[in-house]
Structure formats: C-alpha cells, structure tokens
Amino acid sequence: MAVTFTLNGQKTSFDGDPDTPLLWVIRDEARLTGTKYGCGVAQCGACTVHLDGLPRRSCVTPIATVDGSDVVTIEAVAGAEADAIRAAWTALDVPQCGYCQSGQIMSAVALLQLVPRPSDADIDHAMAGNICRCATYVRIRQAIHDAAATLEG
Known part of the structure; x- marks a missing residue:
C-alpha cells in the first residue's frame, strides 16, 4: 500500500516497505540530501525535519506513520x-x-x-x-x- 504525503509542498507517494525510515525516502527516493544521516537512533539530530510543523527525527520515523502528513526539509523551510x-x-x-x-x-x-x-x-x-x-x-x-x-x- 502506497503512503502519500506532502514533501516540501509537493504531493509524494512511496510504495515500498512501510517500515522504511522517512530519512531514506527523503534522501534516496526524493534525492533531497540536506537532511543528514548521523546515528540512525534519533540521538544526534542531523536528520531533523518538520512533520506537521514539529521537529521530528526522520531516521526513526517509519514512512507508514507520515501518511497524509506534511513534511518539510531544510531545502524548503521558509518564513x-x-x-x-x-x-x-x-x-x-x-x-x-x-x-x-x-x-x-x-x-x-x-x-x-x-x-x-x-x-x-x-x-x-x-x-x-x-x-x-x-x-x-x-x-x-x-x-x-x-x-x-x-x-x-
């Protein structure tokens, strides 16, 4: 089942393993490399994105949990x-x-x-x-x- 969410203002879908970390969808699928991999266990903060307006460690956020959400990365943070x-x-x-x-x-x-x-x-x-x-x-x-x-x- 595909997960659909908004990434930096664009509707995005990912049809893969629902346990895939959001970080890898951002980096490998969307090719947005500003969000970094640091530790993989939410301890360093290098992978922080905004999920529905709040900071979230994308390395431990399963893609299945962002269905219908708004994700903003460093490439599009504005205001x-x-x-x-x-x-x-x-x-x-x-x-x-x-x-x-x-x-x-x-x-x-x-x-x-x-x-x-x-x-x-x-x-x-x-x-x-x-x-x-x-x-x-x-x-x-x-x-x-x-x-x-x-x-x-």
Missing part, C-alpha cells in the same frame, strides 16, 4: 523564523564542519515558531539531542537569541 535563523547563523559563523547544521536549523526554526522569545532553558530543551561535533553550542544559543530579537522588530 520569518527561518530567515532570521539563517541570518543569525551566518552573522555568528555558527557552522564549522556543517554536518549537523540542517538538523540544528530545523530545530531552531521550530523553537522560534513555538516560542518567539525563548529563554536559555527553552533553547537547551529544544536543542537537546542536536549534537554538534564541533561544539558550537554557545554560538548556536546566541544565534537563536539574536534571531528572536530580530523577529521582535
């Missing part, structure tokens, strides 16, 4: 929060190696959509499980604060 996060990321030189950044950005955008003025505790909670091998956590937190301030006008 004021996404623009503010990208600008702050660039201004503070957040990325070093860059591998984790798509997952970090997806989690940060979702946070600002839910909590427009996050505290350090809000940021720590929302970003928990997003591992940065280069340890740019201080710049990530500052970039989220800066993006929030930008959105306030």
Whole structure:
C-alpha cells in the first residue's frame, strides 16, 4: 500500500516497505540530501525535519506513520523564523564542519515558531539531542537569541 504525503509542498507517494525510515525516502527516493544521516537512533539530530510543523527525527520515523502528513526539509523551510535563523547563523559563523547544521536549523526554526522569545532553558530543551561535533553550542544559543530579537522588530 502506497503512503502519500506532502514533501516540501509537493504531493509524494512511496510504495515500498512501510517500515522504511522517512530519512531514506527523503534522501534516496526524493534525492533531497540536506537532511543528514548521523546515528540512525534519533540521538544526534542531523536528520531533523518538520512533520506537521514539529521537529521530528526522520531516521526513526517509519514512512507508514507520515501518511497524509506534511513534511518539510531544510531545502524548503521558509518564513520569518527561518530567515532570521539563517541570518543569525551566518552573522555568528555558527557552522564549522556543517554536518549537523540542517538538523540544528530545523530545530531552531521550530523553537522560534513555538516560542518567539525563548529563554536559555527553552533553547537547551529544544536543542537537546542536536549534537554538534564541533561544539558550537554557545554560538548556536546566541544565534537563536539574536534571531528572536530580530523577529521582535
């Protein structure tokens, strides 16, 4: 039975093993490679996407569970929060190696959509499980604060 969902604004179907992780459908079937494979057990955050507006680890999300859902990847995340996060990321030189950044950005955008003025505790909670091998956590937190301030006008 085919699973049908919206991927970055486009209706998409996958007719394969219903236990296939969403990550592999995104990367191998849709050829969108911005969402990264890191650990395969939802511990690093590199595979984070938005599923019906909320951050989700795509490496452990069976494709069968996204039937009828809206999935957004780093390639299509948009809006004021996404623009503010990208600008702050660039201004503070957040990325070093860059591998984790798509997952970090997806989690940060979702946070600002839910909590427009996050505290350090809000940021720590929302970003928990997003591992940065280069340890740019201080710049990530500052970039989220800066993006929030930008959105306030």
